[in-house]
Amino acid sequence: MTSPTPPPPYLPPPPPPPFGPAGHARRRSRRGLVAAGVAGGVLLVGTGAATTAVALQVLDRDGAASAGTSLVPSTTAQDGAGGRPDTGTLPRLTPYGRGQDAGSETASDASAEQSTGIVQITSTLTNGTGAGTGLVLDADGTIVTNHHVVDGATRIEVTVVSTGQAYRATYVGGDAVTDVAVLQLEGASGLTPVDLSDDAAQVGDQITAVGDAGGDGGSLTAAPGTVSALGQDITVQETDGSSTKLTDLIRMDAYVVPGDSGGAVLDDQGDVVGMNVAASSGSREVTGYAIPIATVESVVDRIEAGDESGDIELGYSGYLGVGLDPSASSALVAQVIDDTAAEEAGLAVGDTITAVDGDTVGTADALRSAIAAHDPGDRVTITWTTSGGSTRSATVTLGEGPVS
Structure with a gap:
């Protein structure tokens, strides 16, 4: 059967959140608890508002x-x-x-x-x-x-x-x-x-x-x-x-x-x-x-x-503000988001990020993990190699990453 053309993919972004008040008194009906049975197999459909098709x-x-x-x-x-x-x-x-x-x-x-x-x-x-x-x-x-x-x-x-x-x-x-x-x-x-x-x-x-x-x-x-x-x-x-x-x-x-x-x-x-x-x-x-x-x-x-x-x-994790080239084996910058820590640092398309706080990041996944380990507002030092081959470093304040 031919699959339908899905809607545009969903994406990422955010800001840190306060916890809701503890001890919420949720309204519940006063009927006795009945355990649900379990049946086998089924169909599916992914859902998403900000979701990927x-x-x-x-x-x-x-x-x-x-x-x-x-x-x-x-x-x-x-x-x-x-x-x-x-x-x-x-x-x-x-x-x-x-x-x-x-x-x-x-x-x-x-x-x-x-x-x-x-x-x-x-x-x-x-x-x-x-x-x-x-x-x-x-x-x-x-x-x-x-x-x-x-x-x-x-x-x-x-x-x-x-x-x-x-x-x-x-x-x-x-x-x-x-x-x-x-x-x-x-x-x-x-x-x-x-x-x-x-x-x-x-x-x-x-x-x-x-x-x-x-x-x-x-x-x-x-x-x-x-x-x-x-x-x-x-x-x-x-x-x-x-x-x-x-x-x-x-x-x-x-x-x-x-x-x-x-x-x-x-x-x-x-x-x-x-x-x-x-x-x-x-x-x-x-x-x-x-x-x-x-x-x-x-x-x-x-x-x-x-x-x-x-x-x-x-809550939200830290946000550097770069898009990475998925085809590259390293953390190769393909996009720099305006008004983010990445722009503040002076990163540019074609640069390769090599370290966060002195710890080597050899892949895109390693960079994501290193940034995600920080909270918004944290100060981190980013090291990278420019497209021309020179090494640079800058200390920046991470923003609020997208909901993920």
């Missing part, structure tokens, strides 16, 4: 590839000129209810109740903007969304749908493997959070996927559906050749489209049982995927506790 592969539990359903990100992005990708080129991922033979394309504007505690997220990227959805966790503005929604963001703006109030947000931390990120709204108070369910989703449950479909910042969209499987594992192949595996997802027959990433999956009582993360394309029937809310909460709790073990990363 991806081609996806469906794997079963044993890692064997199954039918070639193509997948696309469930967030949207704009290019530098402000243009959005033509979603008409993505199979079945057209605006809700438009066109003929809509088939399973069933959705409508979300009600005020369904919109409570939902936010729209705009990420400013180095090459444009991205859009996605998020959930309010407490009155003071702790937000959870997909990591790919803010990956590469230099600036994050969040609008609370129920009030229309817009806030600047900082990145507290995230887990790119689980695809969960926590944001903190600046100056927020008195917000109404979502209700988190104590019951795990079960196969056959009626659900509604809510999000900013199309990423247009208008009314949220509510797509009704049914939980079709649990414990689903999907592998996302990214444009740079790397792959990411998302595990233990909820699969649902619901019309999830770009822009819905980070949105709510509501049960029949209006409580959140999952967070949208991916959707399939390439066939008439759209299949959505969501992260179980228990998994989301677990990651949020670790981030708020400052637990940086495993795949959790907190």
